Amino acid sequence: MTQIIDGRSAATAPELELLRGLEDGSLGEIEVAWSDAFGHAAGKRIPARGFLERARSSGFAFCEAALGWNTDGTVIDSLRLTNWDSGYPDVLAVPDLATFRPLPWRPGVGHVVSDVVRHDRQPSPLDPRGVLKRVLARLLALGYTAKVGVELEFYLLNPDGSPFQEDIHAYSLENANALDPILTDLHETLGAFTRLEGIQTEYGPGQVETNLIYTDALEAADDSARLKYAAKEVARRHGKIASFMPKPFSEHSGSSAHLHISLWRDGQPAFGSDDGNENDVALHAIAGLLEHLPSITLFGAHSVNAYRRFVPDSFAPATVTWSRDNRSAAVRSLIESTPEGNRIELRTGGSDANPYWLTASALAAVVAGLEAARRPPLAEGGNLYGSGTPLPESLGVAVALATRNDTIADILGAASVHDFAAIASSEWIEYNGHVSDWERQRYLTRS
Known part of the structure; x- marks a missing residue:
């Protein structure tokens, strides 16, 4: 976003870097990026020649269906938008030049995050x-205004999805060394591509946590989207996969996306x-989060698997509760x-959450809390896994709750x-229509 100084616009430092690269020829290509509903990295590779003119005028057209498909790319025809x-018309990706970053793994290439608009230049509600x-x-x-710090966890795995490290000690420097050279590459790449604060090993075999520096809420979401894109690419180049599946192993820790929120x-x-x-102000914000948490859980947990995390004694929440440093x-x-x-x-977000939807829904609940000006119940202490209303037990329940909350819908759209x-409901329908190996093993000869 361009800064305004003395009534005139002034380019930000990233935008100036982009303009210099285009002028001196050090940039040969620009990735124009956007996010689909579930947070997959999408975009186009655009030659540097002619990029700036189109970025500042028409933008870059793509089919609107790309904003209306689910995890496996199935287009959902029941959408309103x-x-x-x-006819699935075109929409336009309009680069936010202030988000420019050099792409660490392809020299001479830049990356910009885009806003998506329709032909009338109005923002696409999708x-x-x-x-x-x-x-x-x-x-x-x-x-x-809001500032947000993001913690994102994920697993580094073999190409077949199996762990390539067995130890599960969180914060272990020994485990971190055992994950090299991929972990060092991740640190260097993410440090160049995002506002990275640090990386540590987490409580699963090959699981890591990445922390992003506390910043403006929109920038934090942009950084989170870039982090997931970059982590997957670094892992691929090392012959591994970076999985943001919230609960890839029933016997091991799940992966989360935690938001640290403050208002200014x-x-x-x-x-x-x-x-x-x-x-x-803080109490009103907390009250809004608690009141609307069952309804906004969907936007940080859009997959069937995400609800495997919400179990007692797992370091993931299971109930609608608040406390101090607990x-x-x-x-x-x-x-x-x-x-x-x-x-x-x-703490409810799963690692596969779209960071824009996760942040937007959390702040929508905060807005609702500020507008209602209610106070939450007193903070509780101790083990809270047995206290409070349970979080939604499944994706189907979460979808139903999200669609019944008019207050949050008004704020989000x-x-x-x-x-x-x-789109999320299509995942639930697909899951319910599938007969699993567990069901066959349990019921085939016992029924």
């Missing part, structure tokens, strides 16, 4: 980044507190020694919610 009746920008505008109308007003932290407790709660309040560090952590839920 695009379908066979509409664009996940556009949904997040809509929520941020609603938040700004209340006088707040006029450049000052809005969660500030002088007495070591949450202030009214990893058995779904919402974790963190009060630091300085107001700038005060934040709320939402009712048609956008409908279509996201319809």
Whole structure:
């Protein structure tokens, strides 16, 4: 996004780097990227010659069906916003030049994140980044901006999906060494491509956690999308796979996408507190998250597999609860020694979540909480796995809850919610129609 200085627009540092590369010929190609509903990296490879003119005028056309398909690329015709009746027209990817990054694994190539618009130049309601920008505008109308820090976990696996490391000690430098050279390559690549804070081993064989630096909510979502794209490519180049499947092994830890959220007003932290407790703004935000958490779970857990994580004693939440610095709660309040560090952590997201939808839905619940100005129940302590309302038990339940919440639909966009839920529902329908090996082994000769 271009900065405004003294009433005139001024290019950001990434945009200036892009312009220099185009001018001096060091850039020969630009990846124009966008995200589909489930967060898959999509885009086009565009020659550098002529890129800038099209980026600033028409944008780059692609079929709108690419925003309306599910995990295996099946187009869902029950969508309101695009379908066979509409003919699946073109939409336009308009690069946000301020998101430019050199592509670390292909010298001479740049990467830009795009907004998706229709021919009338209005944002496509199917664009996940556009949904997040809509929520941020609603938040700004209340006088707040949001900063977000993201923790993303994933597994590094052999090409057949099996672990290539057996040890499961989290934070282990010895395990980290055993994952080299791929882990060092990940660190260097992600450090050049995102605002990487660090990488560590997690509580599964070959599982790692990546932490992104706390920043503007839209930039945090952009970084998360780039992280997933880059991690998969680094792993591929090492003959491995980076899997963001939330629960790839029943006997091992699941993988999450945690959000650390704070609000700011006029450049000052809005969660500030002088007495070591949450202030009214933080309490209203927590109340909104708790009230709407069952309904927004879908947007951070869109796959059948994501609901395997929500089990007791797993370090993943299982109930709608909040507490202070307590990893058995779904919402974790963190009060630091300085107001700038005060934040709320939402722990329900699965690692396969689309970062734009995950962030947008969390902030939509925060907006709802601020507008309702209610207070949450008192924070609980201890083991909270037996407290509170259970999180949705399945993708089918989550879809039903998401489509019944008019408050959240109004903030996210009712048609956008409908279509996201319809795409997710197709996963549930496909799953329910499949007879598994477990069912045959259990019932074939016992029925």
